[in-house]
Amino acid sequence: MSKEQIDNQAIQRLADGTVKQKNMLTGTEVWTVPGRGHRPLTVPTQSVEPIDPEKHGEYCAFCENRYLETPPEKARIVRHEDGSWQKLRGLSASELSETTAEFRRIPNLFEIVSYKYWHLNHGHVPSEAEHRRMAEYLASSEGYDHVMRVVKMRLMASGKTAEEVDAMDDSQLLPEASGFFSGGHDLIVAKNHYEPGGQSTAELASSGTLTPEEHYQYMKFTAEAMEDLYGLNENVRYVACFQNWLKPAGASFDHLHKQLVAIDAHSVQTDAELGRLRRDPEIYEKIMKVAVTRGLILAQNDHAVALSGIGHRYPSVAIWPLGPSYNPWEATEEQMRGVSDLVHAIHAATGRDVPCNEEWYHRPPDIASPMRWRLLIKWRISTLAGFEGGTRIYLNTIDPWGVRDRVLPELRRLRDEGKIADMRLGDECRISTDDLS
Numbered sequence: 001m002s003k004e005q006i007d008n009q010a011i012q013r014l015a016d017g018t019v020k021q022k023n024m025l026t027g028t029e030v031w032t033v034p035g036r037g038h039r040p041l042t043v044p045t046q047s048v049e050p051i052d053p054e055k056h057g058e059y060c061a062f063c064e065n066r067y068l069e070t071p072p073e074k075a076r077i078v079r080h081e082d083g084s085w086q087k088l089r090g091l092s093a094s095e096l097s098e099t100t101a102e103f104r105r106i107p108n109l110f111e112i113v114s115y116k117y118w119h120l121n122h123g124h125v126p127s128e129a130e131h132r133r134m135a136e137y138l139a140s141s142e143g144y145d146h147v148m149r150v151v152k153m154r155l156m157a158s159g160k161t162a163e164e165v166d167a168m169d170d171s172q173l174l175p176e177a178s179g180f181f182s183g184g185h186d187l188i189v190a191k192n193h194y195e196p197g198g199q200s201t202a203e204l205a206s207s208g209t210l211t212p213e214e215h216y217q218y219m220k221f222t223a224e225a226m227e228d229l230y231g232l233n234e235n236v237r238y239v240a241c242f243q244n245w246l247k248p249a250g251a252s253f254d255h256l257h258k259q260l261v262a263i264d265a266h267s268v269q270t271d272a273e274l275g276r277l278r279r280d281p282e283i284y285e286k287i288m289k290v291a292v293t294r295g296l297i298l299a300q301n302d303h304a305v306a307l308s309g310i311g312h313r314y315p316s317v318a319i320w321p322l323g324p325s326y327n328p329w330e331a332t333e334e335q336m337r338g339v340s341d342l343v344h345a346i347h348a349a350t351g352r353d354v355p356c357n358e359e360w361y362h363r364p365p366d367i368a369s370p371m372r373w374r375l376l377i378k379w380r381i382s383t384l385a386g387f388e389g390g391t392r393i394y395l396n397t398i399d400p401w402g403v404r405d406r407v408l409p410e411l412r413r414l415r416d417e418g419k420i421a422d423m424r425l426g427d428e429c430r431i432s433t434d435d436l437s
């Protein structure tokens, strides 16, 4: 197949202006019809109110004065006065308020894949270390009260009445706590609910309002938690990692957080990609070539590149680490900083009012193929249903060039203002397929 044929198969503009895309990794077909892409990004209307400063630190259960409303923390990142960062693990309940966490790793109260799932289907039980940690945590009265309170909260949220929960004794309640110490669904929660100095409820702290250094710490901490979850049980085959930003993107709290979920299978997406990679070992180079020749490269530094995503249901930006493929937790400090700087910049350029998903794709460790770690930021703005159900062809309101034309000017402004790390933008980028080897 000639290069032009590959390009046209991936993305093609027809005579009337319709843009047809086909995702080379998933086969997803997406059309953008003319006349729809120039509308402003559809942002859900929500009432903007002044922030009540009295409530600082307790706007939601993820806020810093409400540490005891979430399950016992697994680890936290703190920043010292001299600017250095430190990871603290396994704090007791009474130690939680001795420092302020910049980022916390906590079990999700409502797991997608629960401890019970792992226990009943795979005979999963807490490791010796997890068992010890649980016993130590429960040994203090603060820790005991904390765990019991959260267990009861969860039981009531899942339909039990207060009377039913009160009637349960400790021997019935305690087993419910095992998942807090040996579960496979964790959250990485950022410190701030609103941007420091924010005046109104529109000024949420988002990925894009963090500093590049804070964003690096956030990503590194997430990657380390991901590696850790692979060690949860021998049947963990994939750890899904994502960030839902704002309710239309699936977030239950508008407090910045990422999620990590250990699962006992490869994802459908992973299997589809592995199949295509097996048939065409140069698939990534081909996608990169399409992005370069069609003018879809947005930003680049020494370790990563950001490009308008081709063939996605929602307008998307993809961030690809450069060089030989590696998994997130294998990144050197420079690599992680390079990737993080681009992810941060794209979030900042997208803007915090746009609901979005950040999805991480990586190689399952039990697979040898050189599947590449990549991140996708999807703008969850409205799409047109009905047509899609019947045809399996998706309509995306903004084509990849439209994404580029919205993101690039913002990236230039943010770079000029020093709000994102230094990087090459648009025409300044120099990418070739050799950059992937």
Ligand SMILES: [Zn+2]
Pocket (backbone or CB within 6 Å): 058, 059, 060, 061, 062, 063, 192, 193, 255
């Ligand atoms: Zn909050």
